[in-house]
Amino acid sequence: MTSAWPDPHAFALIEKLLAGIDEVLPQAQALRRAIHAEPYVGGHEQPTADLLSAALGRRTTPVAGTGFWTRLGPDGPAVAIRSELDALPIREETGVDWAATNGAMHACGHDVHMAAVWALLKAAETVELPTGLVGLFQPREECQPSGAPDVLDSGVLEAQEIRSVIGAHVQPRVPAGLVSSGIGGVNAAADAFDIVLRGHGGHGAYPHVTIDPVPILAAIASGLYELRGRLIDPTHAALISIGRIEAGATHNIIPDSAKLQGIIRTMHEADRALLHAEIRRFAEHTAAARGAVAEVSLLRGDPVLSNDRDLVVALDPLLHAAGLPVAEQSFRSLGADDFSHFGQRVPIVMMFVGTGEEAETRHDIGLHHARFLPGDHTIRTVAAALAAGYVAGARLTGAL
Numbered sequence: 402m403t404s405a406w407p408d409p410h411a412f413a414l415i416e417k418l419l420a421g422i423d424e425v426l427p428q429a430q431a432l433r434r435a436i437h438a439e440p441y442v443g444g445h446e447q448p449t450a451d452l453l454s455a456a457l458g459r460r461t462t463p464v465a466g467t468g469f470w471t472r473l474g475p476d477g478p479a480v481a482i483r484s485e486l487d488a489l490p491i492r493e494e495t496g497v498d499w500a501a502t503n504g505a506m507h508a509c510g511h512d513v514h515m516a517a518v519w520a521l522l523k524a525a526e527t528v529e530l531p532t533g534l535v536g537l538f539q540p541r542e543e544c545q546p547s548g549a550p551d552v553l554d555s556g557v558l559e560a561q562e563i564r565s566v567i568g569a570h571v572q573p574r575v576p577a578g579l580v581s582s583g584i585g586g587v588n589a590a591a592d593a594f595d596i597v598l599r600g601h602g603g604h605g606a607y608p609h610v611t612i613d614p615v616p617i618l619a620a621i622a623s624g625l626y627e628l629r630g631r632l633i634d635p636t637h638a639a640l641i642s643i644g645r646i647e648a649g650a651t652h653n654i655i656p657d658s659a660k661l662q663g664i665i666r667t668m669h670e671a672d673r674a675l676l677h678a679e680i681r682r683f684a685e686h687t688a689a690a691r692g693a694v695a696e697v698s699l700l701r702g703d704p705v706l707s708n709d710r711d712l713v714v715a716l717d718p719l720l721h722a723a724g725l726p727v728a729e730q731s732f733r734s735l736g737a738d739d740f741s742h743f744g745q746r747v748p749i750v751m752m753f754v755g756t757g758e759e760a761e762t763r764h765d766i767g768l769h770h771a772r773f774l775p776g777d778h779t780i781r782t783v784a785a786a787l788a789a790g791y792v793a794g795a796r797l798t799g800a801l
């Protein structure tokens with residue numbers, strides 16, 4: 402690796418990749434619409450994978466069930482560009498003539514990401530690459546168990562000498578035209594919990610001979626919201642959210658049991674461990690004090706998504722060179738993405754490509770909304786950001 406940076410060779414490579422992306426952009430936009438019209442939820446993405454593989458027209462290798470990867474460029478070290486394959490179980494309400502009608506929807510922008518990675522790979526076919534480029538189309542980002550750990554378990558990173566993994570995600574909370582990178586944690590660790598409360602049911606007219614689980618569960622639910630504020634450093638981002646409470650079957654019967662489900666989001670591993678322990682302790686002790694029993698299950702999900710410092714430092718000037726201004730304030734959220742698992746093995750960077758303030762993506766129509774629909778022009782922005790990410794990764798391999 403040379404010491405001079407920015408490097409004119411890197412900027413020249415960016416220009417060539419952008420020219421190639423512009424050349425194939427109409428096909429990428431048509432591909433995006435075809436993908437969008439026929440979405441498939443996690444674990445069932447094979448038709449989407451087949452469509453993309455055929456459109457690439459080159460050798461691909463299956464991975465993690467319904468995913469696949471393909472490689473361009475020289476042997477040796479490589480940079481991987483990742484896209485997600487899966488859709489969400491949402492009934493689309495966009496009203497466009499290419500809307501999905503099968504009860505699933507690309508309401509998180511994965512259709513844009515796939516088309517953008519495809520465009521970059523096609524552009525890269527016409528360029529002499531300084532280091533390997535692996536296009537990684539990953540299944541099951543939106544569900545558990547997620548697909549990224551299975552990709553890691555496949556050994557593809559080691560076999561292909563992948564030195565870094567690059568991702569980009571559309572984000573309506575970032576202004577259109579801007580890209581956010583940011584060093585360090587940009588998405589949270591995401592865990593889930595289930596609490597089953599067991600009491601003693603009976604007739605609603607005789608509560609004194611029961612152990613009513615409903616008010617006990619209500620006390621637990623209320624107390625859980627207070628835990629974060631009394632346990633976690635107020636300068637640390639963390640939250641507990643309850644998504645489901647279930648109890649009883651009719652008006653006049655006190656049930657034997659009640660249950661509660663929720664999520665934990667943290668940006669620090671010590672906070673994560675503390676909340677896991679204290680949620681269990683609080684639920685069990687609150688129930689025991691009232692004569693009931695709480696059974697607590699905790700499911701560890703994705704780790705914190707932490708952008709590598711050296712990758713971001715190399716990336717930002719390349720984003721500018723690609724005509725993509727970098728947001729002054731890095732976007733960070735307690736959302737989660739299984740892309741974070743790749744960061745347990747190699748340096749990673751996740752960019753957030755702004756779609757905010759567009760007619761299709763008003764501030765009240767965000768990710769996972771039935772009317773979320775970034776414009777086709779977003780494909781070019783995402784592809785350009787990924788091209789910059791590839792060149793930044795190549796820089797860190799010493800190829801530039």
